[in-house]
Amino acid sequence: MSTDPPGFELPLRLLLGFRVLIDGLHAELARQGHPDVRPAHGFVLQAVGHGTTAVELGRRLGVTKQAAAKHVDALERLGYLRRAADAADARRKLIRLTDRGVDCLARSARIFDELRSGWAATLGEDRLQALEADLRTMTPTTPFGLDFPGWFGGARSDG
Amino acid sequence: MSTDPPGFELPLRLLLGFRVLIDGLHAELARQGHPDVRPAHGFVLQAVGHGTTAVELGRRLGVTKQAAAKHVDALERLGYLRRAADAADARRKLIRLTDRGVDCLARSARIFDELRSGWAATLGEDRLQALEADLRTMTPTTPFGLDFPGWFGGARSDG
């Protein structure tokens, strides 16, 4: 039986909601001096955190190490990341945030909090917390930064 | 973490929620005889509805007519769509669902309803309706099938 809203509505609204927040983030980020950072970059910077390697980064992002390396290339070119040799293991190259990368990440966190506050102001904090709780219930427990599936299609592997 | 979740959590969970549903849809769709239909295809079939043109399809999907035409090419090759000349206007080619396309669309609708029922069973129908209502509140009113923004990337703005 078709429930009141067609089942189609739910996934669509989830996607729209995501886009609203991401678009809001990048509009504001651009305004605050980071015009050339793109949606995927934020996730990458977040996943880099306090230093990692390309393989580990790929694992965290749920993509191949090659895909991760491409992002690192781009972000290094933009001045958000730096590669450095690992003294303990000559195979590895440590990826670390530059000052600009840290700044971008800090601003992103603040902007996300502000956007969330906007939602709370409209929906009410309790409704928003219920929404978050329900989404946590229905989605895999993948605290960001550790093994979570690629954002979209894709079925990583490689090794 | 219990209260005051980082603002980052919200967009992530929205995206995860979307993916859970889409992955569920396509897993079940594959089981029901449509193994080669991919995420974007469902949106295209939905947007085609009872016949349209490439330009109109692009407008509905929020992409260029060329991008829309590529999807039509793929879905025509897979046997879900058919192009036919428009008797009234020799420039146009009418895009229409084949029987297989209609079947796929009908199954998708049923599966989406079932997935939604699963959510309702876990969260409770009232909580789910609240979630849907809140998402409707926070997202642009773009009833599917008419002018809605691309699912992801969005505007070019260099790279």
Add this chain to the structure above:
DNA sequence: ACATATTCGACAACCAGGTTCACTATCTCG
């Protein structure tokens, strides 16, 4: 009625982000 403008579909080139395959350099361990 006819010149001009617009629209439709197609083709080509390109970009972003992902994949697999392949390869070298470097550990690690039995």
Add this chain to the structure above:
DNA sequence: CGAGATAGTGAACCTGGTTGTCGAATATGT
């Protein structure tokens, strides 16, 4: 020591999107 795993890189390719261009067909204005 040597076999095997692991880190990074490069190349070829796929998908899905973008411009830009173009010819054919239809609309439109004088």
